[in-house]
Amino acid sequence: MSLGVSMTRTLIFYAVLLLLLRIMGKREIGSLSPFDLVVTIMIAELAALPMENPEISLLDALIPILTLTVAEITVSYATLKSETVRLLLTGTPSIIIRGGEIIESEMRRVRYNLGDLMLQLRLKGVSNIADVEVAILETNGELSVILKSQQRPLVPADLGIETEYEGLPLILVVDGVVNEFNLKQADLDHEWLTSRLQERGIESVEEVLLASLDTVGSLFVQRKNRSRRKKRADIL
Numbered sequence: 001m002s003l004g005v006s007m008t009r010t011l012i013f014y015a016v017l018l019l020l021l022r023i024m025g026k027r028e029i030g031s032l033s034p035f036d037l038v039v040t041i042m043i044a045e046l047a048a049l050p051m052e053n054p055e056i057s058l059l060d061a062l063i064p065i066l067t068l069t070v071a072e073i074t075v076s077y078a079t080l081k082s083e084t085v086r087l088l089l090t091g092t093p094s095i096i097i098r099g100g101e102i103i104e105s106e107m108r109r110v111r112y113n114l115g116d117l118m119l120q121l122r123l124k125g126v127s128n129i130a131d132v133e134v135a136i137l138e139t140n141g142e143l144s145v146i147l148k149s150q151q152r153p154l155v156p157a158d159l160g161i162e163t164e165y166e167g168l169p170l171i172l173v174v175d176g177v178v179n180e181f182n183l184k185q186a187d188l189d190h191e192w193l194t195s196r197l198q199e200r201g202i203e204s205v206e207e208v209l210l211a212s213l214d215t216v217g218s219l220f221v222q223r224k225n226r227s228r229r230k231k232r233a234d235i236l
Contacts, residue, residue: 006054017065020065046061046068049061092139094109094137096117096143097129098133100133102117102129112137120145131148133149169214173208173221186213188213197211207224
């Protein structure tokens with residue numbers, strides 16, 4: 001098999017797998033159910049075989065990959081509709097800590113050791129098990145921790161303080177490129193953006209690394225590193 005044919009086959013599988021993974025949905029690796037993880041591994045193996053063995057035709061290679069994709073989508077819909085299927089494939093969460101005490105029987109049942117427990121607690125910023133009201137080992141292996149009410153961080157609601165609404169900021173500029181959609185969503189134009197940048201001593205949007213507008217109308221702007229801009233100018 002020539003180099004060109006090999007590269008073409010590889011790019012075809014790359015594009016097909018990206019498309020199929022997009023179709024299967026947006027999930028992080030740590031959030032995959034056992035079934036999802038098995039399907040992902042199998043698809044990766046099936047895609048690797050025809051790239052290594054040119055005697056396997058594209059059609060013969062794509063049929064099992066497409067079959068697994070259809071099976072995964074079907075099972076995903078089944079888990080949405082049926083509680084029984086969902087419990088069968090994903091299992092149920094396990095309560096590891098209740099009222100500041102470790103439940104040893106549940107730890108043994110799910111084969112979850114103390115080292116893993118302490119690691120997950122540290123990652124959650126918890127150093128004392130006695131501060132934990134409930135810790136739940138989720139079906140994806142993550143540990144959800146609910147602190148006792150006396151140990152939870154103080155929030156404005158605890159003090160009866162009213163706060164203003166805070167939504168997601170709109171990204172207006174990324175690495176010197178204006179996000180036209182977000183600028184339009186904010187009901188603003190290039191003239192407004194240019195004037196605001198000039199107030200900060202920035203003559204061109206190309207000098208901006210990031211510019212974002214929050215929900216109260218405050219504009220955050222960070223300029224690109226000057227040495228980076230100078231180096232780019234020298235190259236040009």
